[in-house]
Amino acid sequence: MTTSLKLENSSFFTLANGLRVMLCHIDDIDTSYVSMSVKSGHFYDPGSCQGLSHLLEHVMFLGSRHLPKANSVNDLIESCGGSINAWTGTEYANYHFNCYSHSLKETLPAFADMLRLPLMDPDALDKEIQAIDAEFQFKRKDDLRRLYQIHKETCNPAHPFSKFSVGNAEIFKSVPLATLHSMLQQFHQQYYVASNMCLCIFSSLPKDEVKAIIGQSFSSMKAGSEAPSDWPELYQAEQLGVQINIVPLQAARRMIVTFAMPGLHHDYRTKSLNYISHLLGDEGEGSLLAFLKARNWVTNLIAGSGIEGEDFKDFNVNFQLTQLGLEHRAEILLALFSYIRLLYASLDDPWRYEEKAQLAALAYQYEDNPKLLNVVCDYSQYLFCYSFDEIPQLRSTIDCFDRECIENSLSYMVPGRMRIKTIAPEMDTDKVCAHYDAHYQMSTLPEEMLNALQSPPDIKNIFLPPPNPYLGEEYHLTLPEDGYDTPQQIFCSEGKRCWFAQDHQFHIPKGDIYISFDSAPFCESLTAMAAKRIWLAALNDHLQSKYYRAEIAGLHYRIYGHQAGFSLHTRGFTNQQTLLASQLLSAIHEFIPKPESFEQLKSRQIQNLQNSLLNKPTNRLFSRLSVLIQRNTQAPVNLLKAVQDCTYEQLLSYRTEAFKSYYLESFMHGNWSSEEAIHFGQHLDQSCPHANGAPLSRAVTQLPVGESRFHEVRCEHDDAAVVLYLQAPSTNLLDTAMCMILEQMLAAPFFNVLRTEKQLGYVVGTGYVPHNQHPGISFYIQSPSHGPKELLHEMTTFLFEQLQEIEFYRFYWSTIQQNLLKQLEERDLSMSMKSQRLWVSLGMNDLQFNRNTLLAECVSKLTFEDIQAYATKLANRELFGELVLFASGKFSPMETDPSTTLNDIAEFKRNTAYFTA
Template identity: 25%
Template sequence: MMSVWSRTQAGRWGLLLGTMLLAGLAQALEPVKPEIDERDYRHLTLDNGLQVLLISDPNADKSAAALDVHIGHNQNPLGREGLAHFLEHMLFLGTEKYPEPDAYQNFISRHGGRHNAYTAPEHTNYYFDIDPDALEPALDRFAQFFIAPLFNADYVERERHAVDSEYKARLKNDARREQDVHRELMNPAHPAARFAVGNLTTLADTEERPLRADLVRFYEQYYSADRMALAVLGNESLDDLQSMVKERFNEVPKREVTLPSSYPPLFAKNQLPLKVEIEPEKERRQLSLLFPVPSDRSHLGEKPLNYIGHMLGHEGQGSLLSLLKDLGWAENLSAGARHRDRHDALFQVSIELTELGVRATDQIVALAFHTIEQLRRDGVSEWRYRELKQMGEINFRFSEPQPPMETVRRLAYRLHLYAPEDVLRGAYHYRQYDAELIAQYLGAMRSDNVLISLVAPEVEGEAKSSYYQAPFQTRPVESDHPKIKERIQKRLTFPEPNAFIPTRLDVKEAPMLPGPGSRGEQSPEHPEKVLDRERLQVWFQWEERYDVPKSRMRLRLKLPRVAASAEGAARMELVARLLEDQLNEFAYPAQIAGLDFSLRPHARGLDIDIFGYSGRQNLLFTKIVEALRKGRFDEDRFDDLKSRVIRQWRNEDKETPYAVIAREIPRLHYAPYWRGRDLIEPLEATSLKQLHEFTDALVKDASVEALLYGNLYRQEAVRLAAYIEHQLLGDVTRRELKPARVYRQKGGEETPWVYRYPLDHDDQVVMLYLQGLSTRPEDAAHMRLVRQILRPAFFHELRTERQLGYVATLFALPLRDQEGTALVVQTPSASVERVWQEMEAFLADGEQYLDENLEDQRSALVRELRKPAKTLQEQSERYWDSLMLGDERFDRRERIAQEVEAITPESLKRYYRQVFVENGRRLWLVTDEADPERSAREISDIIDYQRSLETLIYP
């Protein structure tokens, strides 16, 4: 089968290549695009073999570019694990034409942009976005990465430590640890068995083997133009984009690159079947079945692994997940290709287990193989493939434009996978049903060709993996699986036809006004209130700009019984999870058909969010409301999900350290706010009877804010508002909702505050939190501009120059409309005292950066604030954020933009000194008990700390 496809594909490509040769290598091709996509596209191949996709979008608020090199860490030489990743780092640090190590980063930031890169097994992807008028000079700097990088010897040692810091920052990441164990079990001759990230040992710089020489050799061996694909998006015409690209990227050298025609098997002969048990850092339990299968790169049109993943990963009635939940053994299930490279792949079925499920591992494996056998026997059917094909066509037809940087990053990668005409639709396009091909892949999913991986705290590892020190042990797999009772087998069925697949896909036209010659209504500029009651406000806007048959319903339920205490917040979290679980079998087909929902509990209530194709939204909304009103749950599911929620809360402090510390800021400055560990005890003490009593009274005294937006008419919104009022506003018992409070520092003190939060991690974190002076747009404008200016300088000084750690950044951390900025360093080696001092030194000298290109920085921020939303989803987010801030005029962004335009060098420096320099406005958060050299006011009691601050009240 594979050879037949190869001949067909070769013939198609041969015809295409012949056409290109006749017309010249730069012959342009136009990819197939969605009908609502107003961008223009052109594909061409430069003389040096570099593929290019040009995207002209006159309305784009940002330009962007990405270059994907079809080379990754699978090409690392033996003994130089991590070299491809190290190369990715080094390319940012100067070129012959632009030798300064921060020239590229500073230029991108100065013109309102962002940049990043990643290294994967077979790809390395570099990308950025920028203000439209700066695209050409940005491309000039970007192209030099691939023409004449310096690989400055002064930065080899520094960046080697940066890679090591990145490696150490994730030593306790369970995904990395699990992957490390699996890597050790793979065939050592396969490149996937090698360590990918790199550390000080694998990147050692010695006289016998200089690191820079290996780096240059790798670059010159593999970074060839014909292994590259470039995507560029800009306001310019396609001809102008082509001119600026050809002028620069034609200079990228083409080299003779030799790659293996095949890889050795992923697992050595007779190594499978095998079972491995891994001890995690977090309290998590997961069973995975990993099957080595042939690469599906030759069958991206037929998508056999997508079909198999869809069938095995189904969550509706009769599914494997549904049965495992009923048995009390599992909470979640996913299926699909996990690892893909040029020559092979891993198909993975992963099951999140309960504690009871860990003890039933053998039975679960038997059920999984029974399901695979059932799929092989009678689950491969053309009508199911047609459903996937139909939804693919619908989703492609109405695929809304993604942000420019995401667009180019994704398309540069896809240029290596798909023919030029399919680069946009390839991921959606199911070319043809091939039962034999699906059967071939199912044939590889056998009990003698599987790695069974169990991750659970109950495991006691006998060995440790080489790089992440994960305890594990291996066991032989029994040849005979437990027999499954016939009555259990009968409960496993495959899905019926999906009734949620949308059939009404017309975008509603503007309603006609009464009277002769009247025209349809124009969409209002922003949402309008269609219902305004004391306990219910409903906002509505019919939307025509995005030309998609989709809508979004968002509701915030403010619930006094939730806001009253940690007990109420804990119970609301569990109720939300139980409701999602209860609705899952009904809602999963809707999700497959492009209609999804979420329930987000918070400290004062519950948010309901429904988004997707509008035809069946009312049905889904009705089901959600009915389940919430009923509020009755099965005892087994109550026990399982209660344990799951508590387990997630216990794991919170085992996340990335700086993210854990960032969560402490709202704990100190916002109320009501609860961390997970604050809620464990009240939830543990909650019985099912108490939870039912809680749900019975849940909507009493409730109030609701709602936004109904998109492909629906005003009269539909009014009917929905009436339904909300009738169903979700319970009795009034005069129980008042506790107001929200934001605590703001007053300043005026000579010493800063410090808050210590020790973590069980080898890295240390130092975070500085700074609040704005007020909630006025003027304050927000100054804070955002300072943050934008400082970000690249902070990264360069503390990470690149001073080598404090892999994480060195600053980010926005607002609380309601109170602006805030967090500066953070996470370090594997430096002391808290040193990092504290280095951050203070940076801020003491930080005023110098405010003078550099202020006009460019100000213009970039104004453009960012004024850029129009590109999708219905994005616009709905903006409207909702405005409503949550009480901005009923929907103009806060514009008011901030106007204030940015009014900023002067003097006002910016004055603001910087008040907010970023004054000690009394500083809150330091650290993970070490050690004292810094200077004194600080330590926070020992949070309530006392909050009493010393200014309090802002929100209803």
């Protein structure tokens, strides 16, 4: 069964001190989710110390009266099978955690103690300031952060949104330490009070038991009063009807049209902004997007996003522009306002609203397991905005057509309330924003443009969407059949294998279909891979408007490349899914890009690859790690040249060769009968007559044991970064289990020592990293203050010392073992998760579909002495292959022995040994 998140029967109450509480009982979960929202976001920062609320959020974890050690609440919650985190937003700060439900009586009082009685040790303040500054420095080259700061500088300076929300060392250290500590204490005393906080808990424990724990934990909190929120208007008159030019770091071209509105997003009955977004963001034939794409002006459109608060909402229409579109912005705006006029006309036909409501009702009724931690955080904040009676209705779909309400929302979508941000490298600018050094310019829109937009032309190629042909009249469940609860082979020939498993667990009318094509001609060279990349982009572009109606009716699809070729994945309602899959298969075999669209599609891929080269250093290093370890994965820097050089004739040639012979494997899982699955398998056989090849190897590089190999990745970024990858000797159960165990053991101390104590950088962590299911462990740091040589030295010193002193972890072994067993034994949380797990098992040729069960058995039998022995071999470099990837940033490169340095990727791949897969 899926977890049922129906909130209509939630309990609501207010403690005597004013703390508002929502308690939702959810059956069939063994984890509780807790969130506390505090009306103390950066809007409440003092002007003299902007970012103070963010600093306080960090300081809250430095110990409390009953748990005085820093981060002891984290340790407690981790020992109870969960994790804790926090964030600071505009109006609210939020603290949230999850844990085993039976541990709630232990964790909730500790959580309350942290919020009520933080110690705020002044001696620890400096490290938290450094941590925030590292976060700030890390984001200085993030285009979204730069855009956000320009937004702040071009709104009403009297509105608290204009404040710098993050904070940095320069701000905090401009205040004497004693004064800063006093400001933190005063801020906490004023805002961290019961009447200014709201608590939400999801748990399977009996409600009365949870209520008692809440009362014991929070009744002694000071009452206080709720913080005011009577802000001025977000924008002054001269900040509307404006054009803002912004020069980005990445090679992006965008136009964001913002309509300034009051807090209309709080309308939960009509949900007028959702309806407007639904129509404006339509991608089907006749849509605004389809019209603009046909002219090669835009490549994408997103409607409805934008900042929002208690009494304001930005409604954005975000256009991804082509170079030609940048030159035709005036025409794009005319088309936008022409479509907005059509939205008024749609109010004469309420069936479109009712169809949208039906789609929302279906999505709600058959919702896959939502991320409960995200939802509990949302609801703790909603307690500030809605009454107890209103809150249960927020997720339900009692949409109510109200013409007057929708017209009111549309009345704000006029030229005079518009702000246009144009983001492109070639824009004129005359200002530099604070903190992020982004160049921009704000100017008033010409009067003649505003007048023209008041009376846009009718455009015959733009029209409102017709009724959705993929919306089924009924969604029924198929009767379960014996023998199909695990994948069974329903068709097999020389070049095809088709599998089917029926859903016996979730009982919803949904399913997944995977179809993978292994095609050697698409993998034989960089040029072939470039041709595949452009062809897949062209295919997806061609299908976007044609099958958009299926997408919004809950029938989703992806066509994507992989190491051995490409795959088609459909998911969602089983009603008409085989029809959609069949239509997509026909398109895959028949579609040939037009010569006139080839160059623009190619230029898009060039821009995407160029932007990937501007990713943060750690992202670049992990991307390169996959390239070096997986035989048929290629580096963006090499693919870029191949895409640039690829011709239309080469694309056609490789596509033709790819479909002459290939290997096909499919898997169908969900609410179908075996008869339907067999019928679809037969259709696949007839539709794919050239599926007569052999599966291609997913070979993995075999790194030499006990020797380090080095590889430098050149990045356009000042930070240095290092990734140390340790490759297990095999894929057997013991090596896989030991990688998982050691990564979990070392994760917290690695972070605490190298980030918290030594302050080496903001991005510090570990990960269990399987490549084609071959296990490995990674350790990584990105640093603005230390070069790669120092970073690697600190990493290897830490690892050697910890592995040599593994006895220290004996006390933690039981908890780590329990947490790992919980992960391995955890049931599939949604049908799609189960489908993916079974599909991966088929790819590994694990036809018992029980690898996690076997891993759990292996972990349960391990003793701490087994781990000691394994760790000793690892420390002595007797087991694992080692690869060090580094980016130098502004620092001197690490000097490495030429004999152990990988410079030429292609040469390395030709000469290296491989594990077979």
